[in-house]
Amino acid sequence: MGCASVDTGSTRSRQFLKVNEILQRFNRDSRRLIAILQAVQDAYRYLPQPVLNYLATSLGIPRARVYGVATFYAHFSLEPKGKYIIRICDGTACHVNHSQALLDLVSEKLGIDQEKPTSDDLLFTVERVSCIGACGLAPVAVVNDLVYGQLAPAKLGEVLDELIRVEKGI
Amino acid sequence: MVNLETIAREVNARLARPAYRILVCDGTGCVASGSRPVHRRLLEATQGLDGLAEVSLASGDLCRPLLSRTGCHGLCQLGPLVVIPGDGNGREEIFYCRVSPEDVSEIIESTLAEGKPVERLLYRDPNTGATYRSSGTIPFYAHQTRLALVDCGHAEPESIEEYVARGGYASLRRVVTQMKPVEVCEELVASGLRGRGGAGFPTGRKWLAAHRANGSPKYLVCNGDEGDPGAFMDRSLMEGDPHRVLEGAVIAAYASGATYGYFYIRTEYPLALSRMRKAIEDARCLGILGESVFGSEFAFDCEVMEGAGAFVCGEETALLASIEGERGMPRPKPPFPAEKGLYGCPTVVNNVETLATVRWVIERGAAAFRHYGTPLSPGTKTFALTGRVRHTGLIEVPLGTTLRQIVFEIGGGVPEGRRFKAAQIGGPSGGCLGVQHLDMPLDFETLGQVGAMVGSGGIVILDDTTCIVEVSRFFMEFTQHESCGKCVLCREGTRQMLWILRDIVEGRAQPGDLELLEETARAVKVASLCGLGKSAPNPVLSTLAIFRSEYLAHTERLYCPAGVCPALKTFAIDPDLCKGCTLCLQKCPVGAITGERRTVHRIDVARCTKCGVCEAVCRFKAIAAR
Ligand SMILES: Cc1cc2nc3c(=O)[nH]c(=O)nc-3n(C[C@H](O)[C@H](O)[C@H](O)COP(=O)(O)O)c2cc1C
Numbered sequence: 001m002g003c004a005s006v007d008t009g010s011t012r013s014r015q016f017l018k019v020n021e022i023l024q025r026f027n028r029d030s031r032r033l034i035a036i037l038q039a040v041q042d043a044y045r046y047l048p049q050p051v052l053n054y055l056a057t058s059l060g061i062p063r064a065r066v067y068g069v070a071t072f073y074a075h076f077s078l079e080p081k082g083k084y085i086i087r088i089c090d091g092t093a094c095h096v097n098h099s100q101a102l103l104d105l106v107s108e109k110l111g112i113d114q115e116k117p118t119s120d121d122l123l124f125t126v127e128r129v130s131c132i133g134a135c136g137l138a139p140v141a142v143v144n145d146l147v148y149g150q151l152a153p154a155k156l157g158e159v160l161d162e163l164i165r166v167e168k169g170i
Numbered sequence: 171m172v173n174l175e176t177i178a179r180e181v182n183a184r185l186a187r188p189a190y191r192i193l194v195c196d197g198t199g200c201v202a203s204g205s206r207p208v209h210r211r212l213l214e215a216t217q218g219l220d221g222l223a224e225v226s227l228a229s230g231d232l233c234r235p236l237l238s239r240t241g242c243h244g245l246c247q248l249g250p251l252v253v254i255p256g257d258g259n260g261r262e263e264i265f266y267c268r269v270s271p272e273d274v275s276e277i278i279e280s281t282l283a284e285g286k287p288v289e290r291l292l293y294r295d296p297n298t299g300a301t302y303r304s305s306g307t308i309p310f311y312a313h314q315t316r317l318a319l320v321d322c323g324h325a326e327p328e329s330i331e332e333y334v335a336r337g338g339y340a341s342l343r344r345v346v347t348q349m350k351p352v353e354v355c356e357e358l359v360a361s362g363l364r365g366r367g368g369a370g371f372p373t374g375r376k377w378l379a380a381h382r383a384n385g386s387p388k389y390l391v392c393n394g395d396e397g398d399p400g401a402f403m404d405r406s407l408m409e410g411d412p413h414r415v416l417e418g419a420v421i422a423a424y425a426s427g428a429t430y431g432y433f434y435i436r437t438e439y440p441l442a443l444s445r446m447r448k449a450i451e452d453a454r455c456l457g458i459l460g461e462s463v464f465g466s467e468f469a470f471d472c473e474v475m476e477g478a479g480a481f482v483c484g485e486e487t488a489l490l491a492s493i494e495g496e497r498g499m500p501r502p503k504p505p506f507p508a509e510k511g512l513y514g515c516p517t518v519v520n521n522v523e524t525l526a527t528v529r530w531v532i533e534r535g536a537a538a539f540r541h542y543g544t545p546l547s548p549g550t551k552t553f554a555l556t557g558r559v560r561h562t563g564l565i566e567v568p569l570g571t572t573l574r575q576i577v578f579e580i581g582g583g584v585p586e587g588r589r590f591k592a593a594q595i596g597g598p599s600g601g602c603l604g605v606q607h608l609d610m611p612l613d614f615e616t617l618g619q620v621g622a623m624v625g626s627g628g629i630v631i632l633d634d635t636t637c638i639v640e641v642s643r644f645f646m647e648f649t650q651h652e653s654c655g656k657c658v659l660c661r662e663g664t665r666q667m668l669w670i671l672r673d674i675v676e677g678r679a680q681p682g683d684l685e686l687l688e689e690t691a692r693a694v695k696v697a698s699l700c701g702l703g704k705s706a707p708n709p710v711l712s713t714l715a716i717f718r719s720e721y722l723a724h725t726e727r728l729y730c731p732a733g734v735c736p737a738l739k740t741f742a743i744d745p746d747l748c749k750g751c752t753l754c755l756q757k758c759p760v761g762a763i764t765g766e767r768r769t770v771h772r773i774d775v776a777r778c779t780k781c782g783v784c785e786a787v788c789r790f791k792a793i794a795a796r
């Protein structure tokens with residue numbers, strides 16, 4: 001598992017340096033749990049299990065509470081996410097403007113979908129989200145915080161091709 | 171203490187110096203369409219020229235034209251938008267649509283140097299072909315009344331100075347130095363302002379309740395979770411005029427006795443998050459927030475909290491649980507948050523747009539506000555108009571405006587010669603309105619009577635290519651997914667409804683399914699814990715009322731009138747177009763097509779598996795699904 005190295009005894013304190021720094025920033029205040037988890041996810045791109053356990057102990061709250069919160073909110077992921085996150089909007093406006101075609105394209109091109117959202121090389125994760133507030137431009141997708149509006153499947157294909165090219169260094 | 175008049179005088183002096191100001195829209199919509207490269211090109215292009223260019227109000231050489239980035243104009247579909255405001259001396263505003271970096275040199279050469287508009291970038295009415303020079307006359311804007319959105323797109327959202335120069339924070343100052351909290355509440359009660367977040371609860375009464383409640387500290391929470399798909403007014407307000415939202419929030423805090431505030435904003439809105447954070451910081455720097463607001467006894471500070479992706483957190487009690495760092499699950503009301511809210515203390519929860527309207531009410535007074543709207547729903551409301559209309563975008567109209575005015579006068583009608591079929595209003599918790607409702611005034615009461623609601627104000631227009639049953643299924647999938655699982659009726663009921671709807675669109679409907687669906691919907695509506703469950707059946711019930719025959723076509727005749735549901739499609743060959751080339755016959759995997767060469771072919775409906783191969787291979791477009 002991707003997170004196994006985090007937990008080995010000798011590296012433990014060093015590995016948790018980042019987490020400690022985050023805890024410090026939020027005064028170890030368990031009421032700030034969501035903000036803390038967001039910071040952890042920003043740092044690791046997901047919520048590694050050992051970190052969650054460590055958070056529970058450090059904040060003095062039951063592990064169940066940390067897991068409860070981490071699994072409640074859609075933004076949190078207990079699995080590693082890809083380097084590029086492709087969010088396809090399937091809100092009402094995008095749905096009636098055929099967002100399904102974009103989901104199909106991603107599935108065809110990268111082999112990732114709702115069931116298996118992250119590619120094996122950890123490059124891409126696809127998420128189907130409901131409304132990113134750019135409905136005037138439906139259909140919309142967000143690739144790593146860049147919003148693409150009035151997006152035809154072919155255009156999304158080009159965007160993905162470009163990312164693949166960059167990654168493969170071609 | 172901060173002197174608003176000095177700031178205003180300085181800004182106005184700066185704005186008066188240069189001959190031109192160029193506003194480039196920097197809202198999420200226009201950024202997505204590429205407004206940042208346009209801005210960059212304008213910056214580069216104007217810098218080299220003598221006497222031209224400047225970046226922002228905050229810095230730089232004051233004699234040159236000002237180049238500013240603004241919030242959303244609402245007409246995102248035609249972005250990137252570039253506006254050159256009039257000079258107040260007879261020179262009219264110029265409103266450019268779909269500007270690309272390549273257009274920049276022409277804008278500079280003709281508009282800035284010679285005062286001539288670039289014709290091809292002006293707005294052109296798709297129906298009449300007429301071009302318009304300034305936004306005020308474009309039909310999309312001409313039929314609007316912008317109170318909350320008044321400055322969105324016309325000022326720099328990141329400049330507190332410009333906000334002040336446009337009269338900002340003067341209302342707050344008057345409130346904290348000259349009015350008692352109760353007087354503020356009463357002014358709001360008199361205005362009749364009702365919450366814009368969905369439920370439409372009178373804002374003044376909510377503040378009074380918190381003011382009178384025992385317990386301290388008291389909190390103010392601004393609900394910026396805006397989860398309804400199809401709604402984006404709160405995003406636009408926070409991005410385009412964050413100080414107006416903040417000023418409303420501080421006034422609300424003063425009126426209700428709150429000393430600390432939270433802006434709960436969804437994580438999907440990075441720009442709104444950063445603009446609200448900056449607004450709070452800047453207001454703190456000027457001493458508008460802090461120990462003594464405008465030298466009064468009143469102390470107030472606040473922070474932004476980022477949501478983590480849960481629709482139900484828009485519900486106020488769930489939102490409070492989320493701020494406390496818990497799972498965002500609603501709890502039964504009463505007690506209402508105004509009595510027992512955050513950490514058990516009295517808390518006012520208000521929607522972004524509600525708070526953005528407060529300054530106008532204080533500035534112009536309750537009576538002026540009542541001049542707009544209907545007696546029971548005074549004022550204006552923003553609507554996010556999307557779906558199958560010519561002009562999608564963000565609009566603001568008096569409550570009581572009819573759907574027809576919105577769809578046809580502002581939205582320019584349904585494109586591609588299609589017919590208006592229905593309007594889904596209020597998101598997944600709202601209902602559907604049909605042709606018979608086009609002349610109905612949109613306000614809280616009237617909508618409630620037909621089982622719809624204003625909700626957040628999302629209006630999605632559906633045309634005759636949309637299948638109503640499929641749309642119902644879509645909404646049910648959304649609410650079922652977002653149900654937090656706490657109460658049984660919502661958790662299990664929405665699932666059962668979703669399954670029935672799936673059966674219907676996939677052609678597996680059983681006799682009695684519609685009755686069962688209706689009965690389940692009623693039960694979920696009555697017995698769910700929070701507004702999510704209570705409103706989840708609305709789309710189903712309202713469409714069953716208007717489009718029952720379309721449901722019946724699905725269940726009894728296994729036929730989808732809109733031709734959308736793949737499982738219910740029937741393929742047919744148009745005898746006028748068929749050339750008898752036999753291609754479809756050869757490709758049909760189940761041998762459902764018969765016919766001789768050069769005679770019209772036929773599809774055996776009983777054999778057809780609806781795979782669509784024939785439609786795809788036909789070179790004469792003779793085969794179509796119905
Ligand atoms: C499921 C559900 C979702 C809601 N989502 C929002 C939302 O996104 N934004 C909002 O302001 N209010 C939302 N509300 C309404 C809030 O509970 C609350 O009524 C509102 O924030 C009060 O502010 P107002 O009186 O200014 O409208 C939602 C309610 C429910 C039941």
Ligand code: FES
Pocket residue numbers: 089090091092093094095130131132133134135136138139140399400401
């Ligand atoms: S529905 Fe897709 S951005 Fe709003």
